[in-house]
Amino acid sequence: xxxxxxxxxxxxxxxxxxxxxxxxxxxxxxxxxxxxxxxxxxxxxxxxxxxxxxxxxxxxxxxxxxxxxxxxxxxxxxxxxxxxxxxxxxxxxxxxxxxxxxxxxxxxxxxxxxxxxxxxxxxxxxxxxxxxxxxxxxxxxxxxxxxxxxxxxxxxxxxxxxxxxxxxxxxxxxxxxxxxxxxxxxxxxxxxxxxxxxxxxxxxxxxxxxxxxxxxxxxxxxxxxxxxxxx
Ligand SMILES: [Zn+2]
Numbered sequence: 001x002x003x004x005x006x007x008x009x010x011x012x013x014x015x016x017x018x019x020x021x022x023x024x025x026x027x028x029x030x031x032x033x034x035x036x037x038x039x040x041x042x043x044x045x046x047x048x049x050x051x052x053x054x055x056x057x058x059x060x061x062x063x064x065x066x067x068x069x070x071x072x073x074x075x076x077x078x079x080x081x082x083x084x085x086x087x088x089x090x091x092x093x094x095x096x097x098x099x100x101x102x103x104x105x106x107x108x109x110x111x112x113x114x115x116x117x118x119x120x121x122x123x124x125x126x127x128x129x130x131x132x133x134x135x136x137x138x139x140x141x142x143x144x145x146x147x148x149x150x151x152x153x154x155x156x157x158x159x160x161x162x163x164x165x166x167x168x169x170x171x172x173x174x175x176x177x178x179x180x181x182x183x184x185x186x187x188x189x190x191x192x193x194x195x196x197x198x199x200x201x202x203x204x205x206x207x208x209x210x211x212x213x214x215x216x217x218x219x220x221x222x223x224x225x226x227x228x229x230x231x
Contacts, residue, residue, distance in 0.1 A: 027070050027071065027095050027096075027227045028070070028071040028072070028073060028093070028094045028095055029065055029070055029071070029072050029073070029094060029095065029096050029097075029098055029223055029227075030072075030073045030075055030090075030091030030094035030096070030097045030098070030187075031058050031061060031062055031065075031072050031073065031074050031075065031098050031100065032058075032075045032076055032087050032091070032097065032098065032099040032100065032181060033051070033054045033055050033058045033074065033075065033076040033077050033079075033100060034050065034051070034054045034076070034099055034100055034101035034102075034191075035049075035050055035051045035054060035076075035079075035101075036051065036076060036079045036080060036081050036082055037051070037079035037080065038082065039082070040052070040079075041054070041101070041102070042102060042103070042104040042197050042198065043197075044102075044197035044198065044203045044206075045113070045197065045198055045199065045200040045203045046200075046203060048197075048203075048207075050101065050102050050104075050197060051079060053102045053194070053197060053206055053207075054100045054101055054102060055077060055079075056212060057100050057102075057194055057212055057215060057216060057219075058074065058077065058100040059074075059077075060212055060213060060215075060216035061098070061100065061216045061219050061220050061223075062074055063216075064216050064217055064219075064220035064221075065220045065223065065224070068220070068224055070220075070223070070224060070227070073090075073091065073094055075087050075090055075091060084180040084181060084184070085180060085184045087099075087181055088180075088181055088184040088185040088186070088189070089184075091185065091187065092186060092187075094187055095187060095188075095227055096132075096136055096187060096188050096189070096190070096223060096226075096227060097181065097182075097185045097187055097188070097189040097190070098136075098189075098190050098191075098192060098219070098223060099181045099182075099189070099190070099191040099192065100192055100194070100219075101191060101192065101193050101194070102193060102194045102195055102196070102197045102206060103116075103119075103120060103152065103193040103194075103195060103196045103197065104196065104197060104198050105154070105160075105196065105198060106160075106161070106162075109160065110198060113196070113198035113199050113200075114199050114200055114201065115199075116152065116154055116160075116196045116198070116199055116202075117150070117152060117195065117196050117199050117201075117202045118149065118150045118151050118152030118153065118172070118195065118196065119141070119144050119149050119150070119151060119152060119172055119192070119193055119194055119195060119215075120151065120152045120155055120172055120174060120193040121137040121140060121141050121151075121171070121172055121173045121174065121190060121191065121192055121193070122137075122155075122164070122173075122174050122175075122176040122179055122182065122190070122191040122193070123137050123167055123173060123174075123175060123176070123179075123182055123189065123190055123191075124175070124176060124177045124178070124179050124182030124183045124189065125175055125177045126177050126178070126182070126183040127182050127183060127185055127188065127189050128186060129187060129188040129189075132188035132226070132230070133182065133188040133189055133190055134167055134168065134173065135226045135229065136188055136190050136222065136223060136226035136227075137167070137168065137171070137173040137190045138168045138171045138173055138226075139222035139223070139225045139226040140171075140190060140192065140218070140219050140222030140223065140226075141168065141170075141171025141172045141173055141222070142171050142222065143218040143219070143221045143222040143225070144172075144215065144218045144219070144222070145170075145171065145172075146218065147214045147215070147217070147218040148214070149214075149215065149218070151170075151171065151172025152172065152193070152196060153172065155174050155176075156169075156174060164176050176191070179191060192219060194206060194215055195215075
């Protein structure tokens with residue numbers, strides 16, 4: 001356990017072991033399942049709506065976090081959140097907002113969709129906790145890379161993507177300032193694109209429970225690492 005926890009709770013009259021458990025258990029993550037039943041997001045190469053991929057991955061991230069005593073507030077899992085700012089409204093009080101998505105490409109690149117692969121992470125400079133948002137996104141990206149995944153990179157490209165500038169190029173983090181779930185959140189916020197569903201091979205990987213488990217473990221590990229850095 002991290003020694004840095006000790007000074008913050010030094011005045012409490014409980015044992016050190018209890019202190020550590022209390023500190024970890026006090027964190028709560030709002031885990032947002034991207035899209036909803038009526039508008040389920042990207043349609044994958046084989047015809048499956050993104051919402052189903054988002055729900056499956058979010059449920060695994062939730063299980064991973066809860067296994068490590070991080071509380072999770074799941075948002076949108078019933079597919080009934082049509083208004084984006086209701087997601088961040090209902091996340092109030094959480095320490096971090098993490099929105100789970102899967103990616104596509106611009107329509108003109110769909111015929112070449114198999115060229116595009118990898119994860120992407122987005123944060124907004126309009127979020128009130130930009131430094132923490134970046135720290136959490138970087139930690140998630142670093143853990144995903146450590147688990148063998150590669151940042152997609154194309155969102156930063158003016159031709160292939162949308163010229164979204166890098167906030168942390170090595171870890172695949174982009175600025176997306178107008179992103180509703182990052183801009184309207186009162187807490188730090190990160191949007192995760194797990195992989196590119198319109199790429200046939202990547203879609204197969206995203207459907208593989210073993211791959212999904214590794215992505216979920218990496219996301220949860222990055223979240224825990226960045227939350228552990230603050231009292
Ligand atoms: Zn999406």
